[in-house]
Amino acid sequence: MGLLDYYKQFDAMSEEEVNQGLREQAAERRRKALTRIETLDLSLTTWPELPHQRIVNAITFQARRGLHRYPHLAGADLRATLAERHGVDPERLILGNGAAELLGAATRALIEPGQQLLAPWPSYPLFPIMARRAHGQAVRVDNNGGVDALIEAAAREPDVRVVALASPNDPTGELLASAELQRLLEHLPEGVVVLLDESLVEFSDAQPTSSSLALLEHHPRLLVFRSFSKAWGLAGLRIGYAIGSPGAGPVLAELEPDLGVSEISQAGAYEALKSCSELIDQRVQVIRDERPRLIAGLRERSFDVSNSQANFVWVAHPSVPGAELATRLERAGILVAAGDALGEPQHARIAIHSPAATDRLLNALDNAL
Amino acid sequence: MRSDPSENGGLFVGRRPGTAPVHFRAAPERGGAVRQRIDGSLASFMLAAITLLCLLCWGPIPLACLWLGSQANYLSGSVSLGILVSFAALFGLLFGALSLMKRADSAWILVRRAAGYDQRTGVLGRIFALTAIVCGVAFLLWFLVIHGPGSGLVTHGGE
Numbered sequence: 001m002g003l004l005d006y007y008k009q010f011d012a013m014s015e016e017e018v019n020q021g022l023r024e025q026a027a028e029r030r031r032k033a034l035t036r037i038e039t040l041d042l043s044l045t046t047w048p049e050l051p052h053q054r055i056v057n058a059i060t061f062q063a064r065r066g067l068h069r070y071p072h073l074a075g076a077d078l079r080a081t082l083a084e085r086h087g088v089d090p091e092r093l094i095l096g097n098g099a100a101e102l103l104g105a106a107t108r109a110l111i112e113p114g115q116q117l118l119a120p121w122p123s124y125p126l127f128p129i130m131a132r133r134a135h136g137q138a139v140r141v142d143n144n145g146g147v148d149a150l151i152e153a154a155a156r157e158p159d160v161r162v163v164a165l166a167s168p169n170d171p172t173g174e175l176l177a178s179a180e181l182q183r184l185l186e187h188l189p190e191g192v193v194v195l196l197d198e199s200l201v202e203f204s205d206a207q208p209t210s211s212s213l214a215l216l217e218h219h220p221r222l223l224v225f226r227s228f229s230k231a232w233g234l235a236g237l238r239i240g241y242a243i244g245s246p247g248a249g250p251v252l253a254e255l256e257p258d259l260g261v262s263e264i265s266q267a268g269a270y271e272a273l274k275s276c277s278e279l280i281d282q283r284v285q286v287i288r289d290e291r292p293r294l295i296a297g298l299r300e301r302s303f304d305v306s307n308s309q310a311n312f313v314w315v316a317h318p319s320v321p322g323a324e325l326a327t328r329l330e331r332a333g334i335l336v337a338a339g340d341a342l343g344e345p346q347h348a349r350i351a352i353h354s355p356a357a358t359d360r361l362l363n364a365l366d367n368a369l
Numbered sequence: 370m371r372s373d374p375s376e377n378g379g380l381f382v383g384r385r386p387g388t389a390p391v392h393f394r395a396a397p398e399r400g401g402a403v404r405q406r407i408d409g410s411l412a413s414f415m416l417a418a419i420t421l422l423c424l425l426c427w428g429p430i431p432l433a434c435l436w437l438g439s440q441a442n443y444l445s446g447s448v449s450l451g452i453l454v455s456f457a458a459l460f461g462l463l464f465g466a467l468s469l470m471k472r473a474d475s476a477w478i479l480v481r482r483a484a485g486y487d488q489r490t491g492v493l494g495r496i497f498a499l500t501a502i503v504c505g506v507a508f509l510l511w512f513l514v515i516h517g518p519g520s521g522l523v524t525h526g527g528e
Contacts, residue, residue: 001398006398006400006483007476007479007480007483008479009393009394009395009397009398010393010397010478010479010482010483011393011394011479012391012392012393013392013393013394017392018392021392
């Protein structure tokens with residue numbers, strides 16, 4: 001290397017040259033991205049998109065403001081906003097680290113060792129675990145029997161203390177009609193409490209999402225649990241809430257986390273309520289529009305599809321078991337949840353995303369079946 | 370609860386201004402420690418040369434141009450020609466010197482990098498300003514104290 005060449009190698013690239021290089025790299029990435037088919041994950045029930053930047057900013061602001069202190073235990077602002085949204089007294093609403101934690105706390109508070117938790121099956125896999133952790137026992141009732149089967153089982157089993165329901169139900173997606181819930185509440189034996197998990201209720205359109213809350217006015221044995229994890233797309237924040245009937249304050253106080261909910265979670269949820277309600281309505285509408293199309297498309301392909309009111313469908317094909325269907329779809333770059341884990345090997349749970357995702361799924365099914 | 374989404378709590382979203390790394394076309398092959406020390410000395414020498422060139426701009430070059438103009442005036446008997454020659458020489462020499470200094474400054478950056486320093490910018494602007502201040506102060510001292518009213522006052526006071 002010559003003397004001048006030695007020094008010339010320390011010459012920096014101009015800003016324009018650097019930008020040109022970056023532009024070429026970006027074009028190359030785009031070109032590769034177009035030729036690569038991204039995996040479409042339809043196995044999860046959480047929202048597939050990142051949280052809105054306003055929520056992220058609110059969380060960042062809260063984090064930088066000072067995490068050295070304990071959070072506001074009562075979460076007064078968030079509770080007041082939620083209470084106003086649902087038209088209930090703030091005293092009837094408590095916050096928790098996700099609806100699941102509140103459901104677990106309610107089970108532990110209500111069940112004595114040896115007592116029973118009744119749950120339709122298949123349903124939210126946490127229900128039997130909740131009973132076990134409370135040193136109780138889970139009694140599974142066939143989902144096909146509806147409310148009548150639950151009433152019969154509650155009357156038959158003297159140690160039933162809690163009935164745990166998810167509406168819309170995970171994994172079937174079926175919604176418990178308000179009238180049916182009322183019938184259940186009226187016919188259950190004295191002392192049996194209904195824990196209603198409505199984490200997915202925002203996606204339903206068969207009845208107003210506030211139907212169950214209206215029942216709280218006359219049924220003190222009903223507790224309703226909701227979450228920011230699904231339609232609100234904030235599963236990572238672990239925040240949910242429970243609403244009880246008038247006078248349910250003492251019961252709710254037992255469910256509240258001892259040291260409250262983190263300020264970061266409160267800030268994210270509060271900002272979501274304040275500024276992202278319209279966005280949530282839009283994404284929920286996408287699911288509501290896409291759900292009948294996907295169900296119709298699946299039924300055309302000989303699938304048995306539940307009447308889902310959630311952001312997923314629970315399907316069974318007469319000749320292809322759920323695990324086999326999942327494997328075949330995975331080869332096409334689409335992930336779905338096989339029903340084996342829920343004791344329903346013939347079934348699979350498929351999440352609903354965008355119209356493009358529905359088209360891709362139906363095309364993949366045409367090739368896979 | 371404060372959750373103003375436009376407030377990021379002081380978080381810098383991008384890189385701080387002026388902290389972009391130097392991008393080379395290829396990773397430079399640096400010399401050994403001795404080579405780097407020599408380059409460091411060379412950079413110091415170049416800095417001294419640039420400083421000297423800057424100092425020339427504030428005194429010797431204008432004086433030389435005035436001398437050239439006076440010679441033209443003397444030889445041609447035309448004051449206008451003398452002024453013209455002076456200005457032409459002044460512009461030519463000043464811009465030539467500035468161009469030379471700019472090149473030397475760019476070369477100085479490369480030598481400094483070769484010597485192992487993360488040199489981002491040149492030093493010409495600062496040296497130019499510094500020499501202007503030094504020469505300006507020196508001129509004022511000469512004009513007001515040594516050769517101007519100051520010296521006259523001292524002389525008249527002595528009488």
